[in-house]
Amino acid sequence: MTLEEFLSMRDTLPEQPGVYRYFDEEENWLYVGKAKNIKKRVSQYFLENKIVASRIKLMVKQIARIEVTIVPNENDALILENSLIKENQPKYNIRLKDDKTYPFIVIKNERFPRIFFTRKYYKDGSEYLGPYTSVITAKDIFNTITTLFPLRTCTLNLSKENVTKKKFRACLEFHIGNCLAPCEAKQTEEEYAQNIKKIKDILKGKFVQVKDFMSAQMEKTVDKLAFEEADKWKTKLKKLDEFETKSVIFNPKWNHILAVNIYTTESKCILNYLRVENGTIISSKSFEVERKLEESNEEVLEQFISQFLLTSNDIEEVVIPFELAVLPNKVRQVIPLLGDKKKLLDVSYINARSFAMTLFTDPKFEKKRGEFNILKELQDKLRLNQLPIHMECFDNSNIQGSNPVSACVVFKNGKPAKKDYRHFHVKTVEGPDDFASMKEIVTRRYKRMVDEGEELPQLIVIDGGKGQLSHALEALKELQLESKVTIVGIAKKLEEIYFKDDPIPMYIDKKSPALKLIQQMRDEAHRFGLSFHRQLRSKSMIQSPLNQIDGIGKTTVTKLLKKYKSITNMKEASKDDLIELIGAKRAEILFEFLNNIGTR
Numbered sequence: 001m002t003l004e005e006f007l008s009m010r011d012t013l014p015e016q017p018g019v020y021r022y023f024d025e026e027e028n029w030l031y032v033g034k035a036k037n038i039k040k041r042v043s044q045y046f047l048e049n050k051i052v053a054s055r056i057k058l059m060v061k062q063i064a065r066i067e068v069t070i071v072p073n074e075n076d077a078l079i080l081e082n083s084l085i086k087e088n089q090p091k092y093n094i095r096l097k098d099d100k101t102y103p104f105i106v107i108k109n110e111r112f113p114r115i116f117f118t119r120k121y122y123k124d125g126s127e128y129l130g131p132y133t134s135v136i137t138a139k140d141i142f143n144t145i146t147t148l149f150p151l152r153t154c155t156l157n158l159s160k161e162n163v164t165k166k167k168f169r170a171c172l173e174f175h176i177g178n179c180l181a182p183c184e185a186k187q188t189e190e191e192y193a194q195n196i197k198k199i200k201d202i203l204k205g206k207f208v209q210v211k212d213f214m215s216a217q218m219e220k221t222v223d224k225l226a227f228e229e230a231d232k233w234k235t236k237l238k239k240l241d242e243f244e245t246k247s248v249i250f251n252p253k254w255n256h257i258l259a260v261n262i263y264t265t266e267s268k269c270i271l272n273y274l275r276v277e278n279g280t281i282i283s284s285k286s287f288e289v290e291r292k293l294e295e296s297n298e299e300v301l302e303q304f305i306s307q308f309l310l311t312s313n314d315i316e317e318v319v320i321p322f323e324l325a326v327l328p329n330k331v332r333q334v335i336p337l338l339g340d341k342k343k344l345l346d347v348s349y350i351n352a353r354s355f356a357m358t359l360f361t362d363p364k365f366e367k368k369r370g371e372f373n374i375l376k377e378l379q380d381k382l383r384l385n386q387l388p389i390h391m392e393c394f395d396n397s398n399i400q401g402s403n404p405v406s407a408c409v410v411f412k413n414g415k416p417a418k419k420d421y422r423h424f425h426v427k428t429v430e431g432p433d434d435f436a437s438m439k440e441i442v443t444r445r446y447k448r449m450v451d452e453g454e455e456l457p458q459l460i461v462i463d464g465g466k467g468q469l470s471h472a473l474e475a476l477k478e479l480q481l482e483s484k485v486t487i488v489g490i491a492k493k494l495e496e497i498y499f500k501d502d503p504i505p506m507y508i509d510k511k512s513p514a515l516k517l518i519q520q521m522r523d524e525a526h527r528f529g530l531s532f533h534r535q536l537r538s539k540s541m542i543q544s545p546l547n548q549i550d551g552i553g554k555t556t557v558t559k560l561l562k563k564y565k566s567i568t569n570m571k572e573a574s575k576d577d578l579i580e581l582i583g584a585k586r587a588e589i590l591f592e593f594l595n596n597i598g599t600r
Contacts, residue, residue, distance in 0.1 A: 001063040006046040009066075013039035018070040019080045022090075025064040029090040031293075034077040038068050055293050059092050074326045078306050085307065092292040094303050104128040105142060107200065112158045112182045112192050115151055115199065117142055127200070145202060148236050149195040152179050211237065256316040259341075260305060261348035262297050263356050269297075271304055272352035274344065275315075286355035298324060319345055371414040378459075378514040381506075382497070384486050388459040389413055392445075393521040394472070395463040396426075396437050397529035404432065406441040407529030410457075411521055421528055435471040438462065442475040456485050463522050465491040469498050490522055551589045556582050560590075570594060 018038050022030040035041030045060055071077050085093050108114045109125035145151075152158075156168055168183035180187035198213065218233035257276040262269065272286040289300055302324045309315055309331065317332045319341050327333060336342040379387050391411045396404070410420035424444065429436045442460075449456060462472045469489030476482045482500075489498040495515065496505035508515040545567065546557045563581060564570045570578075571594045578587035 021067045023065040029088045031092040034081040259319040263352035270352045270356045374513045390457040391459040393461040393525040395525035409525045439471040442472045460487040462489040
């Protein structure tokens with residue numbers, strides 16, 4: 001959208017608080033933002049003197065349509081903004097590099113509630129505790145509580161009516177001690193509810209009450225001389241102690257607290273959060289944030305906290321290093337300078353810094369960063385609009401005009417994706433026509449991808465010069481894909497890179513990693529096509545009329561074809577030569593066959 005186009009519609013924008021959305025020509029989401037005054041905020045993007053970041057300029061060029069929603073206040077704008085970001089993942093909004101859905105432990109809203117962990121969050125009246133930052137942690141917690149308190153795992157409808165009518169029978173879980181069979185009324189709803197309450201206490205860090213209950217039960221069983229049962233309670237108590245010691249304890253009165261801190265360098269932005277219940281850190285996570293439009297630390301922190309609160313609606317207080325402009329009304333902001341909450345914030349900062357150091361020293365990270373740098377160099381060298389995450393290379397193989405075939409190799413993230421490689425038999429081209437073969441194969445490849453709704457690559461490499469490139473380009477034009485994907489050709493002799501509509505090739509430094517990646521793709525396509533061609537030639541050799549001769553097997557046929565290449569050459573060979581190669585008996589049979597057929 002140009003400045004003139006924006007000015008023509010500027011007066012239609014409201015001056016109230018709300019959310020604005022940018023879309024490109026293909027209706028893809030570019031950006032979602034909130035503002036006290038929509039008109040004023042959106043106008044800033046189109047006033048050149050206000051624009052600093054090059055990425056903002058790039059985004060503004062792509063805007064084709066602006067959509068706005070007016071809301072009563074900033075708080076509502078914040079909630080709507082983050083809902084839209086989470087649902088639609090706009091291209092230029094902040095991204096968490098580790099943006100996974102973490103598991104919750106859910107206490108189901110039903111009679112005799114089941115407890116299990118899940119990654120899906122539904123507003124069904126159930127109680128969700130978490131999120132936990134790893135499945136292993138969630139499973140460890142789940143195994144602990146089910147060991148302490150047997151629970152049902154079945155999905156039966158245990159309504160009063162069904163239980164009274166004795167519709168169900170106790171399953172194996174009851175007989176091995178993992179469930180107390182509420183389905184047969186062997187456990188009352190009140191007893192089950194007491195266990196659920198104790199489980200909630202444990203998950204929320206309230207260990208004292210549960211430990212007191214277990215100690216009392218152990219003493220009762222000892223008084224009754226039921227030592228075996230007392231030992232079970234002792235074991236459970238020990239298990240609970242072990243679980244409790246895994247947690248870091250701050251002030252036991254702290255509840256529903258989220259502490260978030262940020263660590264930044266010139267190239268990195270790392271966030272860490274700690275979730276605290278009853279003075280206990282119940283979950284913690286560090287991750288890298290990808291700044292799309294050079295957002296400030298305040299903007300990064302505000303957006304993360306708002307997104308977190310969409311799925312964790314029991315947070316009452318956030319502990320942060322600086323004040324944020326707006327957060328949901330129910331949440332208090334605390335910016336501590338001294339005391340225990342400052343220590344909590346320091347722990348979060350130390351975690352974020354430690355994670356950043358790990359990224360800098362992790363060989364896997366260094367490797368990924370190296371791969372990214374090569375792709376970025378390739379993007380710059382070839383003037384691509386997008387990072388070439390997905391690339392494809394084509395090569396024709398047609399030795400001496402026989403068995404013409406083509407190969408397509410696929411590279412993703414700079415590495416061969418061998419499962420996506422494809423072979424093609426050339427079907428519509430007669431004779432060794434390399435140009436027409438290239439056009440046919442490119443047409444077939446991308447017509448199928450379009451028909452099946454697959455994503456196109458960011459870069460297509462053709463093994464060959466201007467001729468092969470021009471025919472491949474014709475195929476893309478006929479499919480109306482010319483503007484949607486970049487295509488180049490690489491000539492073998494001088495490693496020249498040819499572009500469409502440009503007669504002068506590009507020369508990339510021979511030592512450049514970007515050129516070496518293109519060469520690797522070209523060589524891989526050649527190798528893959530050649531191996532397929534050899535398979536076909538071997539197959540055609542084996543499918544010879546010689547296979548029809550009684551008394552001559554496949555091994556003998558292979559031996560004959562390897563030496564003489566064709567039946568014509570065999571007819572010209574002497575009988576002594578044939579005897580020497582395959583023996584007198586087989587030579588006699590073959591000699592008779594050759595004398596009875598015409599030249600083949």
